[in-house]
Amino acid sequence: MHRLFQFKGGVVLKEHKKDSTALPVQPAKLPPTLTLPLKQHIGVAAEPVVAVGDEVLKGQLIARAGDTLSAPLHAPSSGAVIAIADQPIPHPSGLSAPCIVIETDGEERWRPRQRSVFNFAELSAQELREIIRDAGIVGLGGAGFPAAVKLDPRGHEVELLILNGAECEPYITCDEMLLREHALEVLAGLLMMRHALNAQRCIIAVENNKPKAFRALHEEIQNTGANVELVEVPTIYPTGSEKQLIQVLTGKEVPTGGLPIDIGMVCHNVGTAYAVYRAVEFDEPLISRYVTVAGSVAHARNLKVLFGTPLGNLIEECGGNRRTLRRVIVGGPMMGTAMHSDTVPVVKTTNCVLVESVMHDVPLPSRDEYAMPCIRCGNCAHACPVNLLPQQLYWYARARDFDKIQDYNLFDCIECGCCDYVCPSQIPLVGYYRYAKSEIWNQDAEKRQADLARERHQFREFRLEREKKERAERHKKKRSAVSKAGGDDKKAAIEAAMARVRAKKAEQDSAPKNTDNLTPAQQRQVDEADRRRREENPATSPRDNKAENTQDRPQ
């Protein structure tokens, strides 16, 4: 039995997971168009390699990675590229961003696929990472960090690889369904990841509210004899958060501002492991994922969705009424964000579409409209899993004191919403933290801009002064040269200058400037004269070019 630890804080939530696990996963209907944002991951946007009008096959590369911290993009289905333009993306701002839009032809024609090897253990870690990178795989659990980068130990010794199947947020069940239906594949993917990282130990962590997923995994581990530990962790929100899960499993804390790799650990999501398996074993890029559709829909369930499918299509497919929508949340009720429109597409990081109708039947944490003054009860500090003082953060955010708020470690906040959830005054605390964080990021960006402007301004002043000096110097030199030169030298200089003037004059004489807009007859005359002059004196031909040009003119 694995010894477990506890993190401080957290909350026990109503799960709401039963509804969406009753039905088996099925592929979502193929929509007429797929809209694929070029940036579905953390890092630089991908760069399109197709043009409008191009025919694409399912799985074909349509945008390549911008740099190492980026991920390529593949066509989720066959069809034609009908636009590469700004389209609304699933982002809390409601803004648009560059997307590739594909009109599907319904034939689902795959590009030719070939298995690179029959045994992944023959591949080097680097080769494995390249396959994973080229398949466009990013972390499917949350932020969408390119998986290949996170599978590169970069000189660190990786003691423990954790596969995160905790899935602690209410309503979301896509990882659970994946484990139930594809435990063997997830396990195989994990072994590949382990190979890439050269990790000493592997743990799969599953919350104890998913007995079926646990059993499926247990069976496969038994059958295959894989050297992997399967651990059931208590269902306390937010156990599924990376740093909290590490704490539960090992008792170790990731240092403030640090990464798990700093203490020899790497954490990946079960969905990512499955994608790795599909890429290595079937040469299949990441083009679809499991998405939970839950909340105010008739048949909450998980669908296997091609990226680019509009959220609204999924909602209709699950018996939701698009006209009575109050809001559509991407993600769970605790950490998800509300969308401005249900036409935005599913992307690589979309794990759940939570639908709330006008009837308010989805219990969510605080809403602005009920907020009351803070009574300093301290509940929030009690619930915070990272030991922050949410109430202080709230005061400083309201006062716009962005220096003080950082002294209270605002940037350690994982926006889990526990504080928000337990606050008896219903204060939208996380809203304040998000606001404060983005204000600070913006101020930092402005500061960088100002520094750049200062530098450029200084450089300009420097340049102006230098130019002034240079001019003065040139002037001085010329003057002294003229005054110093006496007798013959002076004569020679004058002679030379006059020769220059003569030469220039001759050039001007032989190259009249009024030869534009000539009639054909006049042009012939000019050409004749030119030819005569050339015959007389073949050396002078300043107008050769011009003459040829005019001859080419359509007559």
Added chain:
Amino acid sequence: MLSALLALGALGILFGLLLGYAAIRYKVEGDPLVEEIDAVLPQTQCGQCGYPGCRPYAEAIARGEADINRCPPGGETVIIALADLLGRDPKPLDEECGEEKPKMVAYIHEEQCIGCTLCIQACPVDAILGAPKQMHTIIESECTGCELCVEPCPVDCIEMIPVKQGLDTWKWPAPPPPPYERPADDDDTAPQPAGAH
């Protein structure tokens, strides 16, 4: 190809050295207060404060000659920061200098440009690209929005346009004031489907 790369690299190094030299050459020794004040100013270099750039204004403040409320691009934020720094009371922006506006960038209607280079000479941060008789263009990322190039253009082809709101500059809005702080008769406080929280 290689020679081009090398040439570009050499140019890069040259300019880097020049910049570095300029930074050292123009470092003002002695008065750290000027440095501190200058660090707070937005570096728009627009001259609206009545001084030929942010640094001269910073020097004037340090000498006690200028008030702290003369920088419109910095607006309230800068006034508060200056008040903090100097231990004074913040005061509203001096209306004589101008008003606080959202940040803009200059845009040249290129088909109208006659290539007179006057705008280049006016730009305090060398954010305009061009040569005599050639079309000119603004390097958007370097433009501080100072508006100094607008006036000199003889054909009026420079326009100030608002900075495009992009994902990288988008900010989470502050949560609305809580109900107990809203005016009682205000009916427009209906909940808005903004954040999930």
